[in-house]
Amino acid sequence: xxxxxxxxxxxxxxxxxxxxxxxxxxxxxxxxxxxxxxxxxxxxxxxxxxxxxxxxxxxxxxxxxxxxxxxxxxxxxxxxxxxxxxxxxxxxxxxxxxxxxxxxxxxxxxxxxxx
Ligand code: AMP
Numbered sequence: 748x749x750x751x752x753x754x755x756x757x758x759x760x761x762x763x764x765x766x767x768x769x770x771x772x773x774x775x776x777x778x779x780x781x782x783x784x785x786x787x788x789x790x791x792x793x794x795x796x797x798x799x800x801x802x803x804x805x806x807x808x809x810x811x812x813x814x815x816x817x818x819x820x821x822x823x824x825x826x827x828x829x830x831x832x833x834x835x836x837x838x839x840x841x842x843x844x845x846x847x848x849x850x851x852x853x854x855x856x857x858x859x860x861x862x
Contacts, residue, residue: 748793748795748844749844750793750845751793751843751844751845752843753787753789753843753845753847754793754845756773756775757773757789757791763775763776763778764776766786766818766821767788767814767817767818769810769814770791771790771791771792771806771807771810772788772789772790772791772807772810772811772814773788773789773791774786774787774788774789774814774818774850775787777849781851782851782852782853782854782856783852783853783854784819784822784824784829784850784851784852784853785849785850785851786818786822786849786850787847787848787849787850788811788814788815788818788847788848788850789811789845789846789847789848790804790807790808790811790846791807792804792807793845794807794845794846795844795845795846796835796836796841796844796846797833797835797839797846798835798836799846800846811848812831815831815848815850818850819850819852822852822853824852824853827852828852829850829851829852829853829856830849830850830851830852830856830859831848831849831850832848832849832851833846833847833848833849834849
């Protein structure tokens with residue numbers, strides 16, 4: 748499996764606005780935000796897509812949710828609510844093949860799907 752730009756962000760080889768990092772996950776602001784708060788939460792291990800997750804990844808996947816909760820509180824979007832989204836492969840419109848959870852918030856986000 749090939750590394751993406753996200754591995755370079757994890758290793759701090761290219762600039763990114765990292766808001767959280769620990770031994771399992773990294774979170775940084777999306778370069779092209781679709782909402783007032785738009786943060787990506789990713790496992791440090793390269794898991795290309797949601798279709799590639801294994802039992803051994805459960806600690807990192809669980810950490811992604813607890814980190815999302817903490818970031819939402821810090822960003823001030825927890826009370827009004829927010830959206831966590833994972834796109835998977837072509838039909839899910841996944842562009843970067845390193846599993847990532849989007850955290851959107853800061854405004855009413857509308858229905859889940861537009862089509
Ligand atoms: P997805 O369509 O789910 O694969 O989303 C990929 C996301 O990664 C998009 O929202 C991009 O704006 C974001 N993105 C791509 N490159 C970078 C980068 N260097 N720093 C931050 N976000 C990025």
